[in-house]
Amino acid sequence: MNARIVSFGAYLPPKVVTNKDLEKMMDTSDEWIQQRSGIKERRWVEEGKDTCSSMAHKACEDALKKANLKADDIDAIIFGSLLTDNVFPGTGVLLQKSLGFSKNIPALDIKNQCSGFLYALSVANAWIKSGMYKRVLVCGSEVHSCRLDKSTRGRDVSVLFGDGAGACILEATDSEQGIIDIHIASQGEFADILCLKEPGSNFDLRRDFKSIEEQNWYPYMEGKTVFKHAVARMTESLSQLLDKNKFKNSDVDFVIAHQANMRINAMVLDQLKIPWEKTHHTIDRYGNTTMATIPLTMGEAVDLGKVKRGDLVSLVAFGAGFTWGSALIRY
Numbered sequence: 001m002n003a004r005i006v007s008f009g010a011y012l013p014p015k016v017v018t019n020k021d022l023e024k025m026m027d028t029s030d031e032w033i034q035q036r037s038g039i040k041e042r043r044w045v046e047e048g049k050d051t052c053s054s055m056a057h058k059a060c061e062d063a064l065k066k067a068n069l070k071a072d073d074i075d076a077i078i079f080g081s082l083l084t085d086n087v088f089p090g091t092g093v094l095l096q097k098s099l100g101f102s103k104n105i106p107a108l109d110i111k112n113q114c115s116g117f118l119y120a121l122s123v124a125n126a127w128i129k130s131g132m133y134k135r136v137l138v139c140g141s142e143v144h145s146c147r148l149d150k151s152t153r154g155r156d157v158s159v160l161f162g163d164g165a166g167a168c169i170l171e172a173t174d175s176e177q178g179i180i181d182i183h184i185a186s187q188g189e190f191a192d193i194l195c196l197k198e199p200g201s202n203f204d205l206r207r208d209f210k211s212i213e214e215q216n217w218y219p220y221m222e223g224k225t226v227f228k229h230a231v232a233r234m235t236e237s238l239s240q241l242l243d244k245n246k247f248k249n250s251d252v253d254f255v256i257a258h259q260a261n262m263r264i265n266a267m268v269l270d271q272l273k274i275p276w277e278k279t280h281h282t283i284d285r286y287g288n289t290t291m292a293t294i295p296l297t298m299g300e301a302v303d304l305g306k307v308k309r310g311d312l313v314s315l316v317a318f319g320a321g322f323t324w325g326s327a328l329i330r331y
């Protein structure tokens, strides 16, 4: 039994925030952001209009519509996000409620940052291959904009991230189509290099809270270290997965890489000797939307006819943790 991708879904909040808009908030420039990351603009939610779960709902509805399926045709949900609507319960059950399931399917919430989609895919693949579930809905949704430091102090991080949601439906098939293999890995010794620590469970709101201005409730990132490891790990992961499955790099029809920095992806493709024409990017328009990025980007490549049924597609990602991974799919 193979786990085949049936459809993708996406939702981007309508508000476009350009690099020029950011220039008004912090000491940065359109030129710096484009040169260092490839980003021209990103989407940010408007207060009161979109939430993590409402965007997830819209992306899942889109995926269901494209697959011509109803919510009750799904047997399990896997949801991932850095920052969810609630501390608990997770957004998986909120999605289950809003999509209108009439049966009590399981909803699993994961937290694997930019590699989240690959981690989710590996679970969905195992569930389907084992015969446990027939159809699995995977969704990532991210509202970064509410927790970015939009002053000059946070400019190295805040210019990179955008809001949005991406979804994907996988189903059991006995055809050749589907996930061929997945590699996932993590290295917790680098957990402090890219993180958002507060307010976590070590933070007692009654004891530690001072004032909003005094708190540093923003993501921390050592950009150069992340960059260096991202290039090395993404290249290594995909290269080893291709070798293990006896494919040459030239057999790959298309690569969908996580969208954190256009220069990271250019270096990975260059080292793997995979031509630039065999990939698609959304980072210029959406920035980094963590777990939503891969389904958003692959869904767009499918809609544009760049990825076709039967193509050998590689996915590859790297993110906080550090976590990373790659997948080979006969789409």
Ligand code: UT7
Pocket (backbone or CB within 6 Å): 027, 028, 029, 032, 033, 036, 037, 114, 155, 156, 157, 159, 222, 223, 224, 226, 227, 230, 258, 260, 261, 264, 288, 318, 319, 320
């Ligand atoms: O999925 C995982 C998530 N994250 C990533 O993969 C991100 C990985 N890292 C990166 O993408 C890059 O390291 C950045 C885009 C974050 C930064 O690019 P860089 O080429 O590594 O720049 P840098 O950090 O070395 O900074 C160069 C200069 C510094 O000024 P000085 O010290 O040379 O005077 C920074 O203060 O650029 C300055 N800078 C900025 N200037 C204008 C940092 N951020 C900005 C900014 N606008 N937004």
